Amino acid sequence: MSDPTTAREAIALVTDDFSELPFTEGPLTGDGPIGWPGYSAAHARAADRTGETESVVCGTGTVGGVTAVLVSFEFRFLGGSLGERTGARAAAAHALARERRLPVVVLPATGGSRMHEGMRALLQLQYLARESELTRAAGLPQIAVLRDPTTGGGWATLGAGSDVVLALPGAQVGFAGSRVRPADADPAAYTAEAQLAHGHLDAIVPPGALRETLGRWLSLLVRPAEGPVAPPYALGDPGAPPAASGREAVARARHPDRPRAAAYLDAHFTLREEISGDRCGGVDPGMRCGFGRLPDGRTVAYAAQCGTATRPAGFRTAARLVRLADRLGIPVLTLIDTPGAANDPAAERAGAGTAIADLFAAVASARTPLTSLLIGEGGSGGALALAAPGNTWATPDSYFSVIAPEAATAILKRAPEESATTADQLRLRPRDLVDLGVVRGVVKERPRA
Known part of the structure; x- marks a missing residue:
């Protein structure tokens, strides 16, 4: 017709x-x-x-x-x-x-x-x-x-x-x-x-x-999963040893061939439909949000950063996703991967701080279970806003930091070549994050059949 x-x-x-x-x-x-x-x-x-x-x-x-x-x-x-x-x-x-x-x-x-x-x-x-x-x-x-x-x-x-x-x-x-x-x-x-x-x-x-x-x-x-969902399996190189230094962890997370959100969504769900936009005039292609079906037929909501600096529209779209899933009783999976929140003048005019605050509030007040997986870069508050309190996991090729090592080096008035030392001092490797209680564990690759 x-x-x-x-x-x-x-x-x-x-x-x-x-x-x-x-x-x-x-x-x-x-x-x-x-x-x-x-x-x-x-x-x-x-x-x-x-x-x-x-x-x-x-x-x-x-x-x-x-x-x-x-x-x-x-x-x-x-x-x-x-x-x-x-x-x-x-x-x-x-x-x-x-x-x-x-x-x-x-x-x-x-x-x-x-x-x-x-x-x-x-x-x-x-x-x-x-x-x-x-x-x-x-x-x-x-x-x-x-x-x-x-x-x-x-x-x-x-x-x-x-x-x-x-x-x-x-x-x-x-x-x-x-x-x-x-x-x-x-x-x-x-x-x-x-x-x-x-x-x-x-x-x-x-x-x-x-x-x-x-x-x-x-x-x-209309077919939500019950209880928190398990984090996806890691998709990176299964034979790679743990990062020996902070600098190595950062390099792995920034490697162009490292698996991104699209690969994780394809591997984890059998069917997906996505929402788009923040309902305030903005769209951020670097934040993918929607609902996916697990192999057992249950539904999970997801909000996934795609490795770019997250813009205010992205944070607002994720907050919209979390609140909708919460109201429908659908558990949420978030995939964290951003060098940080966008901080250019356009982002400030679009309300970067307000948008991040709103996502923090949506996550903090959600009654539905949330699970988060750090799949790449975890840059400061722009990454933490998407993290499930007490139920965040990491892949071997990821890092989480209070701020990027280069920015931390500049703030501390160190020479640029000292950023590797700064990365080590920040204790941002996956194993460091486990020791610090920031993440629950480092996920493994899918078992071979």
Whole structure:
């Protein structure tokens, strides 16, 4: 199927066994809550034209083997606008999700609040936000699939308020609809592609891949592992002896051929889906976050540094991941590998300190079990922010330090050639970290079959 244009086409794109919730409201009379002239007639015409009685269709369906509550908007019905009846239906859908412990999938195509109902329509945003928060508090996942268009209050509540936000290619996405933007606004800024580039949604999915992608997401988010997960096996050279000096430990961790996060994720999980962006305008390619399936079928959340200086957006994305996993009861694995937090002027303007503090807070307050593996460089607070207190491990080709040896040498006003001596004094080798109680142990390579 090509891009869906109706609510039911969108539903058919993801499930074949949709069971609609029954709603028995009669025809709209009296021109609505504020007596908008001709509103009842316009509502009736929309019903005749679309075959729907409101701008949203709600029910349940199976996606990827998981039963979910579906909320799909009908844009042809008064622009998919949110009125009191729309809000009541969406609220009933959320209540059913909580009653039956089901995830919620929203398929918005909406221009925002319904002007014909004035402030009574705008209030639906508060009501829907509350319903979403109640569902969130119940530990149930919410996934949005943005259709064209998704603007106004629908984007600012059911869309952007979801845990995972997917979008169809080319969808118009933004708080401002096309008729209320500044005259000189660049239309490209109001697209799903732009929202992805600036960290406001997680992925763009072609219609033909949506059912499979959504099914993977749902299967991951409803099947958590129990208890803390074991750290991955080491992937480096199994025959290499332990680092004899601090300088050697640093050199091993910085070696270009040393296994990175991608290799560990590929080896540890049989299936993965990733979230993207910090929801504050930023994306850091050096921080990969998402949910993965272990060989035994259980789900683990992961946040993995990729060996680059971590930017504020990366720390915020990791904090978002930890909090989502905590709410869903999914254990977290973090892979630590960074020379440190980015400290250029752009990073400072983007709130490096605040972002690191927020990740420290997310890790410290998490109730779900966390496991961390140091797989390369562990540079200062930018690395420690991702470390699980009391459950951090190290690979043989890693180091952890209060600061990089070169920076420590400069701070101590030593000559640059003394950085090797400084590295030894910092006691940053894996075996030193075990002796200091910083890590629990050094992981071994996977046993050979």
